[in-house]
Amino acid sequence: MIKEYIKSNKERFLEELFELLKIQSVSADSKFKNEVDKAADWLVNEFQKLELDKVEKIKTKGHPIVFAEKIINDTYPTILVYGHYDVQPADPYELWDSPPFEPTIKNNKIFARGACDDKGQMFMHLKAYEALKEVGDIQFNIKFMIEGEEECGSDSLEDFVINNREKLLADVIVISDTSIINNENPSITVGLRGLSYMEVELTGPNRDLHSGTYGGAVNNPINELCKMISSLKSDNGKVLIPGFYDNVENHNEDFRKEINKVPFDINEFKSHINIGDVFGEQGFSSVERIGTRPTLDVNGIWGGYINEGAKTVLPSKAYAKISMRLVPNQSSKEISNLFSNYLKQLCPKSCTIKVTEHHGGEPCVVNTNTSGYKAAFNAFKEIWKKEPVPTFDGGSIPIVALFKKELGLESILMGFGLDEDAIHSPNESYGLFNFYKGIETITSFYTNFSKDEK
Numbered sequence: 262m263i264k265e266y267i268k269s270n271k272e273r274f275l276e277e278l279f280e281l282l283k284i285q286s287v288s289a290d291s292k293f294k295n296e297v298d299k300a301a302d303w304l305v306n307e308f309q310k311l312e313l314d315k316v317e318k319i320k321t322k323g324h325p326i327v328f329a330e331k332i333i334n335d336t337y338p339t340i341l342v343y344g345h346y347d348v349q350p351a352d353p354y355e356l357w358d359s360p361p362f363e364p365t366i367k368n369n370k371i372f373a374r375g376a377c378d379d380k381g382q383m384f385m386h387l388k389a390y391e392a393l394k395e396v397g398d399i400q401f402n403i404k405f406m407i408e409g410e411e412e413c414g415s416d417s418l419e420d421f422v423i424n425n426r427e428k429l430l431a432d433v434i435v436i437s438d439t440s441i442i443n444n445e446n447p448s449i450t451v452g453l454r455g456l457s458y459m460e461v462e463l464t465g466p467n468r469d470l471h472s473g474t475y476g477g478a479v480n481n482p483i484n485e486l487c488k489m490i491s492s493l494k495s496d497n498g499k500v501l502i503p504g505f506y507d508n509v510e511n512h513n514e515d516f517r518k519e520i521n522k523v524p525f526d527i528n529e530f531k532s533h534i535n536i537g538d539v540f541g542e543q544g545f546s547s548v549e550r551i552g553t554r555p556t557l558d559v560n561g562i563w564g565g566y567i568n569e570g571a572k573t574v575l576p577s578k579a580y581a582k583i584s585m586r587l588v589p590n591q592s593s594k595e596i597s598n599l600f601s602n603y604l605k606q607l608c609p610k611s612c613t614i615k616v617t618e619h620h621g622g623e624p625c626v627v628n629t630n631t632s633g634y635k636a637a638f639n640a641f642k643e644i645w646k647k648e649p650v651p652t653f654d655g656g657s658i659p660i661v662a663l664f665k666k667e668l669g670l671e672s673i674l675m676g677f678g679l680d681e682d683a684i685h686s687p688n689e690s691y692g693l694f695n696f697y698k699g700i701e702t703i704t705s706f707y708t709n710f711s712k713d714e715k
């Protein structure tokens with residue numbers, strides 16, 4: 262029944278999603294503030310169409326949170342769905358084959374910014390609920406909390422969660438904002454990395470200088486910053502910040518064997534992103550490097566003259582954005598401090614340094630011994646005809662650790678994306694197969710959970 266309902270409404274589901282994908286809800290860039298607001302309004306309207314109660318666009322210091330709920334019966338278990346309607350900036354636009362906010366279908370995939378992360382995935386929950394409402398039997402209560410600031414740190418959501426424990430009361434949280442191994446091997450995410458995101462400003466002389474009249478006698482902050490950056494990581498992929506690994510768990514051989522069982526084709530991995538070889542911390546597999554080990558990456562570096570032609574200048578300033586992905590027991594605050602102290606220590610007298618911290622977040626691990634996890638496991642088994650395997654994803658959803666801390670709730674990370682979806686990159690896409698199959702899987706999860714919890 263559910264399957265038929267999805268099938269006979271598939272075109273409309275897509276048309277609706279396209280409406281949302283056309284809205285340029287880039288949360289990081291204030292130029293798009295009205296568009297972010299428009300996306301929130303659009304969601305409010307969708308929740309009203311679903312006849313949910315308490316549909317609300319909640320104002321915050323930043324972008325609005327959209328909330329809606331349907332309490333059918335106090336004795337039923339309550340599912341809280343979290344997702345985000347904001348997206349990453351679409352730059353660089355010229356690398357897109359079709360405009361990022363004009364969704365198009367090609368090779369059975371939807372191409373648009375946010376197609377997978379997270380508009381497409383979040384929207385599946387609305388359609389799953391709709392399907393059950395129309396042709397199913399709903400024996401659960403549901404709450405939706407969809408935010409507009411995930412891609413820039415979820416600042417307002419943190420306050421909202423802390424101040425609205427009652428409103429958010431639930432038995433489980435479910436989030437579709439991660440990926441599966443591939444369409445032959447479904448998986449459930451059981452770990453996400455944390456994040457420390459830093460910015461460094463290095464100043465040499467108080468103004469840009471003639472690189473002939475001064476060069477050789479004054480330190481160049483760009484040269485110096487490069488040197489400092491190269492002191493952050495060794496040739497075999499170890500982070501060199503003192504204390505960085507102090508709290509990192511050493512997993513035993515059994516655990517390592519288990520997590521390395523996930524299907525991973527290194528040649529495919531290399532060829533998809535066109536690299537000659539992988540790189541990372543010595544002694545660990547690629548799967549471990551992504552899922553269970555911390556790391557450090559420069560995200561951007563700039564300074565000096567970069568326009569057309571040559572300008573012989575010894576620049577006054579050099580900048581870099583550097584982020585670290587963290588694993589359990591590392592604390593984002595502590596790591597940010599270690600980073601800051603180490604860089605300050607590396608900075609010679611010939612320069613001055615300023616280190617600032619952007620948003621961060623704690624890592625998370627999901628307890629698999631819960632009725633929520635079992636409901637998700639069985640949903641995949643039923644709909645995909647294959648048992649899902651637990652995987653550790655390298656990305657971050659910092660709010661998951663906060664849900665655990667503030668609400669005492671486990672999150673089920675039931676995502677349906679693929680690595681090839683190119684989230685955050687040009688030509689982001691989301692497979693139609695994953696979209697429809699995902700809706701079906703979610704309906705099964707809701708139903709399983711309502712049965713198990715009773």
Ligand code: BES
Pocket residue numbers: 378379411412413414438439440453456620621622654655656657658659
């Ligand atoms: N949905 C992603 C996180 C993700 C993607 C987890 C794929 C696992 C697999 C999320 O929207 C995201 O991009 N998070 C950011 C962190 C945030 C604080 C900006 C990230 O991981 O960089």
Ligand code: MN
Pocket residue numbers: 345378379411438
């Ligand atoms: Mn996301």
Ligand code: MN
Pocket residue numbers: 349378412684685
């Ligand atoms: Mn994202």
